[in-house]
Amino acid sequence: MPRKPRSKSPTGYFHITLRGNGGQLLFDDAEDRIAMLQILDAILPKHNIELIAWCLMGNHIHLLIDDPDDRKSDAMHAVAVSYAGRYNARTGHIGHVFQERFWDSPIKSEVYLLEAIRYIHLNPQKAGLARFENKG
Known part of the structure; x- marks a missing residue:
């Protein structure tokens, strides 16, 4: 059965998730996390993709990207x-x-863009790994 084509985003923004196979941990230590960030930093610009927000959880990662040329599939494959x-x-x-494959959700509005950024940044708190205090 063929795969469904990826969704398009009218804004160029996407929320991306990559999960460890069978829930396995992707990061054993800070060195692994730094390596992932270095890989993202090396690959995404080659595809004209800007990383807006990110969260590296133990067994999955969340990325919010700006992909104006719709090259996320090639970029995420390379990552x-x-x-x-x-x-x-x-x-x-x-x-x-x-x-x-990676999961993606097109960001269709500014409201959803802000919600996705908030969701990504608060993901560790939701999982009980960190605490967020709103001092504003």
Whole structure:
């Protein structure tokens, strides 16, 4: 059965999620997290994609990107392959690191853009990993 085509975004913004295969942890330590950020920093600009917001959870990541040229599929494939190769070499893991294709949701309005940024940044608190205090 063929895959459904990716959705288009009238704004160029997308909320992206990548999950560890079978819920496996993607990051063993800060070194892994830094490596993912370096991979994103190296690959996304090559595809004219700007990273707006991000959150690296233990077994998944959230990204909010600006993708005006609709190149997210190639970019996320390159990110996943690059990180999986590094992860497998470092840990001795064999096989898929990421579960299926990345999930994406087109951001269709400024209100949804702000909601997605808030959701991404508050994800660690929602999971009980961090506390957020609104002092404003």
